Amino acid sequence: MPVVAIIAAGELLHFELGVACEIFGNPPREAAQGWYEVLLCGPGPVRVGPFLVEPAHGLDRVASADLVIVPACADVDVPPPADVVEAVRAAHQAGARVASLCTGAFVLGAAGLLDGRRATTHWAHAEELRARHPLADVDPDVLYTDNGSVLTAAGKAAAVDLCLHLVHLDHGAAIANSVARRLVMPPHRPGGQAQFVAAPVQVEGEHVLAELMAWALGRLERPLTVADLARRANMSPRHLGRQFRSVSGQAPLQWLLAQRVRRAQELLESTEESVESVARSTGMGTATTLRRQFKRMVGVTPDTYRRSFRGAR
Incomplete structure (x- = not known):
């Protein structure tokens, strides 16, 4: 059972801490066995927004974790606590993956983990992160970065995306999507998306697109x-386009293509279906079309994705 150490020290923002605890500490039914063991680690009671939280474990447990999560710091002008920086550095040297959420990147920077690596944080603090750690390749325009053992996320919703990305790496797309459904949000967005894209909106209950999206999936x-979707939703194609852009930031066919690629990821991970069969099952038509669209959206071909994912597992 992988051990996830969530660091609670200094003054933290409660949203990012809550996101990490919710996603890693609450296993979906399909993955109850072999989920994560979550440890909240810190030197003592910590202020989290209006709350006072007392970690159950000391920072000494961080070095033996498989994954270390560093939530957002409330004030980037306050240097990260030296004992936290050392604990994060020691964990990385011992082989742990280390992931920061939002301004938690300043802790990783202080530990020297961003030097020579691509990193991000909330766009409002990106210039300060770059100035403080000039050897880091700070990209303020992405949701999150993955350097293998060092990962960083931008603000708020991007923290959810990075945590879901980690679940995806460890347990596959189907389980990550199950966690996303529990959170009542779409599957995680790829890290390369811009921070300024329209954020995922909860599409559920009586929302005009809730039934349509479920029908299309x-x-x-x-x-x-688009005509099929508009007919099903009983609205004009133009009005349908406005509705889709308002909730997903995408045109209807862009959204549909993203769902086809995500379904293809699930099939490539969990079945032995050929690329040709996956193309048919996802509505791509031909293997050529699937390879082209998959490479454009995921960054690798379906065959490479299948080999890389299974190798990582």
């Missing part, structure tokens, strides 16, 4: 068009 193998 059940028919991804079919050649759906």
